[in-house]
Amino acid sequence: METYYIRKKDRDTVEVEDEDSLMIIDTDxxxxxxxxxxGSQCWALLKERQSSESLARSLLTEQKQVTGDNELSRLSSDIQIFLDEMVHCGLIENEG
Incomplete structure (x- = not known):
């Protein structure tokens, strides 16, 4: 069964100029x-309910990369590690 995630709504973000990064501020x-x-691309996509596989597919589509199932599986695994850390930090939550 696939797990879905969504970002918590009460987090502020700041784009870092001259870099391709984002800072998330948790005032709580x-x-x-x-x-x-x-990570910033994933954060943007997590505005809506996502799984690690749906995030991987979206990232590969944005990068216009055509890959096989092995590449998708590897990227999904890497994204799952990111998602687990984001849950641990209190920035996203399980969404069913």
Whole structure:
């Protein structure tokens, strides 16, 4: 069964100029989390309910990359690690 995630609505974001990154500010616990370009793309997509596989497919489509099932599976696994860390940091939550 696939797990879905969505970002928490009460988090502020700041784009870092001259870099392809984003900072997420959680005022509840006074933390700042910096995301690289790929993490920033995932954050944008997490405005709506996503799974690790749907995020991987979206990223590959944006990059206009055609890959096989092995590449999709590897990227989905990497994204799952990212999602688990984001849940741990309190920035996203399980959405069924």
């Amino acid at each position: 616990v006074s933390t700042v989390t910096r995301l690289n370009g790929t």
